[in-house]
Amino acid sequence: MNINVKEILSDYAEMTEEAMFKYLPKTDCLQGTLVKAMRYSLSAGGKRLRPALVMEFCRVCGKEPETALPVACAIEMTHTFSLIHDDLPCMDDDDLRRGKPSCHKAFGEAEAVLAGDALAILPYEIIAEAGIKNRISGDAALKIIRLLSELSGCKGMTGGQMIDLESENKNVSEAVVLEMYRMKTGALLEFCCKAGCIAAGAGAAxxxxxxSFGQRLGLAFQITDDILDVISDEKTLGKPVGSDAAEGKCTYVKIAGVEKAKQTALSITKQAIEQLSEFNDTDFLRELALSLTDRKF
Amino acid sequence: MNINVKEILSDYAEMTEEAMFKYLPKTDCLQGTLVKAMRYSLSAGGKRLRPALVMEFCRVCGKEPETALPVACAIEMTHTFSLIHDDLPCMDDDDLRRGKPSCHKAFGEAEAVLAGDALAILPYEIIAEAGIKNRISGDAALKIIRLLSELSGCKGMTGGQMIDLESENKNVSEAVVLEMYRMKTGALLEFCCKAGCIAAGAGAAxxxxxxSFGQRLGLAFQITDDILDVISDEKTLGKPVGSDAAEGKCTYVKIAGVEKAKQTALSITKQAIEQLSEFNDTDFLRELALSLTDRKF
Known part of the structure; x- marks a missing residue:
């Protein structure tokens, strides 16, 4: 195996970062603070996992990864919007994000609400434009837009966050926790993998x-997040640990314990990897899936 | 003139309300509270001015108003999302909206953030679906999606709200206030009128x-809003009056005074009406424009 997951991720991250900021307006306008806040949160880094999945699935379906670059930029914005609103005082009230002050700490609460809103909206302009300019087919653009809206809205990510909120300080079942994770985290990763295929013109199978790969990756990823919140430290993680328990969050780890959670994450990851038999040249995707369960941050 | 503006508005409102709620998921799901909060704010009524503009412009371009019904529902959701987030404690901190408790008062602050997010996202699924199912052409759907994203995001409505925030308790020029209104209110009305034409397959002119009609209507509408905040009463308006001054808001009335503001609203409305010469059968649009400047609430 001569696949270097970190290196490939970093290449995709570079492509994304080079393209993504060009979609933002200049900051020398009347609403410059809004653009600065959007840029600040988009710059906060992270693994850029979602754009990588979009472009890699486009590649394993036989098209240039660049074809899906606008979609990759779009999903990183959707993801960032959800983080900004998630950190708000009325939500998780997190002062730190990836080791830096969260958006409302750096810019103010109203500014963070608006920056999140703007980053929730901009992706649709980007994808529609890619369809209108024939970078992807018009039909693909419409299907990707519908999918993003479905999987990030009330039936997907945003719905999952509401379940998360309502589960705080309650005893909920394993099934409810897993459904919450499916929506809160799985839905957006499902989008990435599927949208990469649609951008490449791939078939239904x-x-x-x-x-399914993305869905399961999301579940394993979220369970691993919960585990790290219990066993990691703030320096390694780039954010406070133990916050789930402090906030009365209902997590899979709380229900099942760390050891069972580790096993579950691993077995869901294996299920994810089985889905890859539909594609060729999937070493990176397989190693990426394994590394996400095995990560330290 | 046998045009009854109220009656036609009410017919369009009925069409919108009959169609709009069908796009929401059922409330008997794990994220039921989210759907209830979305439904609550969408039900709060109002004139449904924006859907009427979408469908009426589709009609004066020669197509059935129903063709643009999905777009009409979509824009009412975008408008409602902006109201929910605008009312939040960290924004305008308004407890009342159209005489009822605002969304965060009825459901909680985190719930209101999420309900706004979900209503910001859902419109794109609705418009994309209309294009995929050929209710409007795929090309029209992509152009309408791009326009909605542009005019409601950082370059439009959301950008205008940021300018509004940053102008509080400051002396800003008439030009800045008018630019803020153009973005905050004009952009969404511009969308409505233009999108109705695009849905009907109308040409560039x-x-x-x-x-331009929508843009100017928005300016006149916002100036009239400011005037009413000074000269109306809570019962007629359905929300507290004098809130602009109390919040240190920078308004056109504050800069120009009530009398000049009335004149400006009227002269911008006349400019709007001149744009209608591109269309036939525009009695309703003309009377509507005049009635918006002349309204009591």
Whole structure:
């Protein structure tokens, strides 16, 4: 195996960062603070996992990864919007994000609400434009837009965050926690993998397999997040640990314990990897899936 | 003149309300509270001015108003999202909206953030679906999606709200206030009028005239809002009066005074009406424009 997951991730991250900021207006306008706040949160880094999944699935479906670059930029914005609103005082009230002050700490609460709103909206302009300019087909653009709206809205990510809120300080079942994770985290990763296929013009079977891969990756990723919140430290993680328990969050780890959670994450990851048989040249995707369960931050 | 503006508005409102709620998920799901909060704010009524503009411009471009019904529902959701977030404690901190408790008063602050997010996202699924199912052409759907994202995001409505925030308790020029209004209120009305034309397959000249009509209608509408905040009472208006001054808001009335503001609203309305020469059968649009400047609430 001569796959270097970190290196490939970093290449995709570079492509994304080079393209992503060009979609923002200049900051020398009357609403410059808004653009600065959007830029600040988009710059906060992270693994850029979502853009990588979009472009890699486009590649394993036989098209240049660049074809899906606008979609990759779009999903990183959707993800960032959700982080900004998630950190707000009325939500998780997190002062730190990736080791830096969260958006409302740096810019103020109203500014963070608006920056999140703007980053929730901009992705649709980017994808529609890619369709209108024939970078991807118009049909693909419409299907990707519908999918993003479905999987990030009330039936997907945003719905999952509401379940998360309502589960605080309650005893909920394992099934409810897993459904919450499916929506809160799985839905957006499902989007990434499926949208990469759609951008490449792939058929239904590949779209379905990619969606299942992303869905399961999201579950394993979220369970691993919960584990790290219990066993990691603030320096390694770049944010405070133990916050789930402090906030009365209902997590899979709380229900099942760390050891069972580790096993579950691993077995869901294996299920994810099985979906890759629909594609060729999937070493990176397999190693990426394994590394996400095995990560330290 | 046998045009009854109220009656036609009410017919369009009925069409919108009949169609709009069908796009929401059922409330008997794990994220039921989110759907209830979305439904609550969408039900709060109002004139449904924006859907009426979308459908009426589709009609004066020669197509059935129903063709643009999905777009009409979508824009009412975008408008409602902006109201929910605008009312938040960290924004305008308004407890009342159209005489009822605002969303965060009825459901909680985190819930209101999420309900706004979900209503910001859902419109794109609705418009994309209309294009995929050929209710409007795929090309029209992409152009309408791009326009909605542009005019409601950082370059439009959301950008205008940021300017509004930053102008509080400051002396800003008439030009800045008018630019703020253009973005905060004009952009969404520009969208409505233009999108109705695009849905009908109208050409560039009609799109341009419709956009200018909407833009000016928005300016006049916002100036009238400011005037009413000074001269109306809470019972007639359905929300507290004098809140602009109390919040240190920078308004056109504050800069120009009530009398000049009334004149400006009227002269901008006349400019709007001149744009209608690109269309036939525009009695309703003309009377509507005049009635918006002349309204009591």
């Amino acid at each position: 590949q779209q379905l397999a990619a969606g | 009609q799109q341009l005239a419709a956009g």
